[in-house]
Amino acid sequence: MPVPNDIVWESVIVGGGPAGLAAGLHLARAGYRALLVEQDRLGGQARLLGRIENYPGFPSGIDGRRLMDRWVRQARRWGLRTRRAQVRGVGRHGRGFVLRLQGGRLLRSRTVVYCPGAEFKGLGISGEGRLRGRGLFHAAFDRPSRWRGRTVVVAGGGEAAVHQALALARQARRVYLVCRAGSIKAHRLLCRRLGETARIVLILGATICRLQGRRRLEALEIAGRDGSLRLAADALFVLVGKVPAALPFSAGRLPPGFFVAGDASGDADRQVAVAAGSGIKAAMRCIDFLEDWI
Numbered sequence: 001m002p003v004p005n006d007i008v009w010e011s012v013i014v015g016g017g018p019a020g021l022a023a024g025l026h027l028a029r030a031g032y033r034a035l036l037v038e039q040d041r042l043g044g045q046a047r048l049l050g051r052i053e054n055y056p057g058f059p060s061g062i063d064g065r066r067l068m069d070r071w072v073r074q075a076r077r078w079g080l081r082t083r084r085a086q087v088r089g090v091g092r093h094g095r096g097f098v099l100r101l102q103g104g105r106l107l108r109s110r111t112v113v114y115c116p117g118a119e120f121k122g123l124g125i126s127g128e129g130r131l132r133g134r135g136l137f138h139a140a141f142d143r144p145s146r147w148r149g150r151t152v153v154v155a156g157g158g159e160a161a162v163h164q165a166l167a168l169a170r171q172a173r174r175v176y177l178v179c180r181a182g183s184i185k186a187h188r189l190l191c192r193r194l195g196e197t198a199r200i201v202l203i204l205g206a207t208i209c210r211l212q213g214r215r216r217l218e219a220l221e222i223a224g225r226d227g228s229l230r231l232a233a234d235a236l237f238v239l240v241g242k243v244p245a246a247l248p249f250s251a252g253r254l255p256p257g258f259f260v261a262g263d264a265s266g267d268a269d270r271q272v273a274v275a276a277g278s279g280i281k282a283a284m285r286c287i288d289f290l291e292d293w294i
């Protein structure tokens with residue numbers, strides 16, 4: 001398919017999570033022709049969070065979907081255009097960029113703000129791919145009621161895993177939190193809530209070494225210092241870390257006019273407010289770049 005000649009967009013933003021929406025809002029409000037391309041629903045992972053308690057401005061916390069809906073409304077009010085599509089490739093074209101969308105359509109832009117987030121890491125054991133979505137998940141904030149009265153396992157020992165275990169414990173009969181390290185790495189408030197939630201059983205210094213179940217997950221095997229244990233479980237949530245989405249250019253050699261923001265930037269401080277700040281910062285650098293464009 002031929003590359004369109006006219007440069008339509010001054011900036012194309014890839015990914016409509018907090019980083020992309022903040023960048024898009026900032027660019028659109030500043031008067032630039034910006035298009036945000038999102039493969040799914042706008043709001044990214046933040047949309048799935050049942051309650052965000054640490055985002056400033058909401059003393060009682062706010063539901064992730066409601067927060068993201070506000071961002072979308074604000075961005076659109078300032079003229080941000082959005083399109084639902086997956087970006088399959090980004091390359092250089094003249095002084096700007098060409099983006100290839102799923103289905104083959106091409107977009108041209110002077111700049112790109114790249115915000116596709118980060119992907120969940122797996123456990124690296126056999127059966128994981130086969131059981132993904134069939135009892136094995138990475139997050140369930142949007143539908144915790146599905147696990148009412150069930151036995152579920154969360155793998156991981158960081159804040160996301162504890163957050164997930166606490167959310168599930170509101171509905172599940174029993175939640176096993178299996179952590180490879182000898183202690184949980186979460187802030188004091190989460191640790192206190194963990195200690196106060198009787199339905200959560202903490203298994204420290206242990207690894208999940210086998211998954212059982214043909215069509216869907218039925219049980220898993222855990223190896224610890226004192227031997228191994230078989231746990232029958234309705235679901236396993238794997239929250240053992242994330243890896244930033246791959247960049248279309250090598251990290252040390254990003255071309256001028258290409259900016260990365262949010263979880264995709266590799267910042268270990270993965271928070272909605274941090275992603276928003278990073279998106280705005282990228283938009284500001286993008287504006288500087290566009291102002292120098294002759």
Ligand SMILES: Cc1cc2nc3c(=O)[nH]c(=O)nc-3n(C[C@H](O)[C@H](O)[C@H](O)COP(=O)(O)OP(=O)(O)OC[C@H]3O[C@@H](n4cnc5c(N)ncnc54)[C@H](O)[C@@H]3O)c2cc1C
Nearest residue numbers: 015017018019039044045087116117262263270271272275
């Ligand atoms: C379990 C869990 C609990 C959390 N709890 C909190 C919390 O309490 N407080 C807090 O502040 N943060 C929390 N976070 C972190 C927060 O959700 C993220 O840091 C934030 O959403 C990152 O924003 P982002 O825009 O960088 O990426 P994301 O929110 O991941 O958005 C990226 C978007 O890009 C889209 N995308 C990816 N590739 C493409 C492509 N090729 N084409 C088009 N679109 C694409 C994706 O569909 C997605 O919508 C939590 C995260 C998890 C997983």
